[in-house]
Amino acid sequence: MKKNVLFFIASLSVALSSCGNKGASNSTETTNEAPVEAVQTTSATVFDCDPGTDDACAFLLFAKTIGEPDYMISTFGNMPFKYTTRNMNIMAKFLGMNSILCQGIGEPSDHHEVTCGDFHGTDGLAGIADEMAAKYGVTDSMVASNKDLAYLASEINQKDSVTYIAVGPLSTLANLITKYPETLSHIKNVYIMGGGITHFNKEGQTEYNFAGDGPAVQTVLSSSLDITIFPLDITEVYAGIAKTEIDSMDFSKYPEMKNILLQNYASNVKYTKDATGCVIHDCLPVLYYYDKSKFTVKDYKLVANSIGHIEEAADGKLIHVAMEMEKDFLVNSIKESLK
Numbered sequence: 001m002k003k004n005v006l007f008f009i010a011s012l013s014v015a016l017s018s019c020g021n022k023g024a025s026n027s028t029e030t031t032n033e034a035p036v037e038a039v040q041t042t043s044a045t046v047f048d049c050d051p052g053t054d055d056a057c058a059f060l061l062f063a064k065t066i067g068e069p070d071y072m073i074s075t076f077g078n079m080p081f082k083y084t085t086r087n088m089n090i091m092a093k094f095l096g097m098n099s100i101l102c103q104g105i106g107e108p109s110d111h112h113e114v115t116c117g118d119f120h121g122t123d124g125l126a127g128i129a130d131e132m133a134a135k136y137g138v139t140d141s142m143v144a145s146n147k148d149l150a151y152l153a154s155e156i157n158q159k160d161s162v163t164y165i166a167v168g169p170l171s172t173l174a175n176l177i178t179k180y181p182e183t184l185s186h187i188k189n190v191y192i193m194g195g196g197i198t199h200f201n202k203e204g205q206t207e208y209n210f211a212g213d214g215p216a217v218q219t220v221l222s223s224s225l226d227i228t229i230f231p232l233d234i235t236e237v238y239a240g241i242a243k244t245e246i247d248s249m250d251f252s253k254y255p256e257m258k259n260i261l262l263q264n265y266a267s268n269v270k271y272t273k274d275a276t277g278c279v280i281h282d283c284l285p286v287l288y289y290y291d292k293s294k295f296t297v298k299d300y301k302l303v304a305n306s307i308g309h310i311e312e313a314a315d316g317k318l319i320h321v322a323m324e325m326e327k328d329f330l331v332n333s334i335k336e337s338l339k
């Protein structure tokens with residue numbers, strides 16, 4: 001979604017001594033009008049992900065409904081880094097995306113092990129990552145040729161307005177902030193799937209992505225960035241798709257998406273009491289980027305602790321928190337993307 005806006009600067013009435021004919025400073029031939037100049041402002045979108053079955057659904061929305069992000073960058077999370085990075089490459093090829101692919105931070109700052117077992121399948125893509133890599137021509141050398149974080153930082157610094165969407169642990173964004181602080185003035189909006197106000201899925205009253213790198217959450221939430229978060233409070237209520245809906249979808253164009261949604265559903269049934277469908281958390285910040293009018297957002301002053309628990313505090317940072325979304329916006333968007 002690259003948007004270029006041209007602003008035209010009116011001619012400057014500046015008499016330049018170097019203009020005009022030499023030795024003819026009094027000549028009436030000299031006009032004071034400089035050529036019209038065009039100053040280009042550029043915007044870009046970065047998708048920071050750890051695919052993951054719910055990340056994979058966000059890829060589908062980007063590719064088929066919203067418009068692909070300019071840059072995608074992988075981090076660890078749903079699976080170890082080598083899997084999530086390969087999965088990002090697989091999903092991009094599968095969906096014909098031309099985004100520039102980068103590799104971000106591969107482990108949390110405190111080096112603790114992050115795992116959700118086989119929730120997303122043995123490989124993060126419902127156990128069909130190898131099959132998809134072969135079918136869509138994703139090679140190890142292709143993955144190895146992904147750009148790095150320094151490259152992404154230099155690209156961000158050349159843009160006037162960057163939207164940064166993070167749907168995994170926040171290690172990569174935290175590293176951008178600390179190692180490349182000049183990027184802060186170029187990143188205008190940050191949309192994050194993570195955290196919980198009253199809903200939690202990890203010990204210590206936190207959430208999987210935020211628990212993945214608590215110190216990174218602290219860095220991000222104490223930065224000058226304008227941040228909107230999509231905590232479990234909204235995703236657990238609005239990011240579900242019932243099994244009956246999945247069964248009614250037409251997957252003929254993208255059959256692998258059925259495996260991915262059913263993997264997510266099966267794991268929900270296995271690990272969550274009374275589950276009736278899949279929960280594709282990461283789609284909500286992506287849909288917000290697409291159409292903010294469908295969401296209700298409330299401002300909180302929040303602080304984070306070192307394990308990624310967030311809570312209100314008088315001296316906390318003002319964070320926009322998405323609390324509600326128009327019913328059926330997600331399921332209708334997925335159906336539209338499958339067409």
Ligand SMILES: [Ca+2]
Nearest residue numbers: 052055167168
């Ligand atoms: Ca994710």
